[in-house]
Amino acid sequence: MLVEYQVANFGPYKQPISLNMKSTEDDSFCGRIPRFESPYHMSVNPVAAIYGPNSSGKSTIFESLSRLASTILGDKPxxxxxxxxxxxxPSMQDEPTLFKLVFMLDEKMYSYFLxxxxxxxxxxxxxLLxxxxxxxxxxxxxxxxxFGSTWDNDILLTEIAKTxxxxxxxxxxxxxILSNNEKxxxxxxxxHFLERTFWVSSNSLETGIFPGFTIMTALTPSLAL
Structure with missing residues (x-):
């Protein structure tokens, strides 16, 4: 389940933008919102909507997350x-593009930064959070x-990092190299989080009913974006 996603210096976004899925204190729909107890004691919204006028950058949020996913899943340069x-x-071409992904997987929360x-x-x-x-x-x-203490003496990981x-x-x-190794x-x-995600994207809906909207979905068993 996605908890938070941030991206900066990508497409129309110069400064960091954030999509935060943590729920507010409003308990109107508490029975429908997944909650994680110890040690997190937090609820995460399973659904989020991004809306705005045409060319406002809605689809770019999806594109950036999709680009991050394809890079990792495909091991692409x-x-x-x-x-x-x-x-x-033009000066931003020499500045870094930043990604931050916070997610729940098997009831554990992780933070990834690139x-x-x-x-x-x-x-x-x-x-691990x-x-x-x-x-x-x-x-x-x-x-x-x-590498952290769990992996600092691992020969395979050390060799991968060196090369x-x-x-x-x-x-x-x-x-x-090691995705199928349970260790x-x-x-x-x-x-594994991105591997379980099913992507569906429609860049625009020009139906006359919802002009200017973009449908962006990233689905896992507990996620709809």
């Missing part, structure tokens, strides 16, 4: 990023990759 930066400010500049990954991390802290699984910067191209995500590369299920959480 990140060189595409140079074509997707904020076009109205920063790409000039087609190269400059930062990437994955952490508890009620009051993060448990680092890995953090990658231009200076190298550090990783700057144009590849560590998440995608680990999944390509690495949690470090492959981003891959």
């Amino acid at each position: 990140t060189i595409w990023q140079r074509r997707c930066t904020f076009a109205l400010d 920063a790409i500049r000039n087609g190269y990954v400059i930062e990437e991390y994955l952490a 508890t009620a009051d802290q993060e448990k680092l699984y890995f953090e990658r910067t231009v200076d190298g990759t550090e 990783l191209s700057e144009k590849d995500t560590l998440t995608g590369r680990i999944a390509k 690495y299920t949690e470090i492959n959480s981003v891959y």
Whole structure:
């Protein structure tokens, strides 16, 4: 289940924008909203709607999430990023495109972050979230990759990190090699979350009934976006 998604320097979005699925304190529909108890004690909306006038960037939110998914699931090079930066400010081509994904998978919450500049990954991390802290699984910067205590002595992961191209995500590369290995299920959480997501997109509805609306859906067993 999607909890929060952020993207910056992508298409028409220069500054970070956020889609937050956490529910408010309004309990009108509490019986229909999934709730996660210990340790999170939070409810997450299963449905969200994005609406606005034509060319306001609705479909771009979907496109950015779809681009992130295809990069990780397909283990594709990140060189595409140079074509997707904020076009109205030429200086943004040399600034990073940022993605942040917070999601629930098998009743655990994870946070994934990816920063790409000039087609190269400059930062990437994955952490397990508890009620009051993060448990680092890995953090990658231009200076190298550090694995958290669960994985810091793993020979396979260390070798993957050593041979990783700057144009590849560590998440995608680990999944390509180890996605079917149960030992690495949690470090492959981003891959498995996106793998279970079914995408349906209609860029516009010119039916005369809903002009200017865009349907964007990303469906998992507990998610509709």
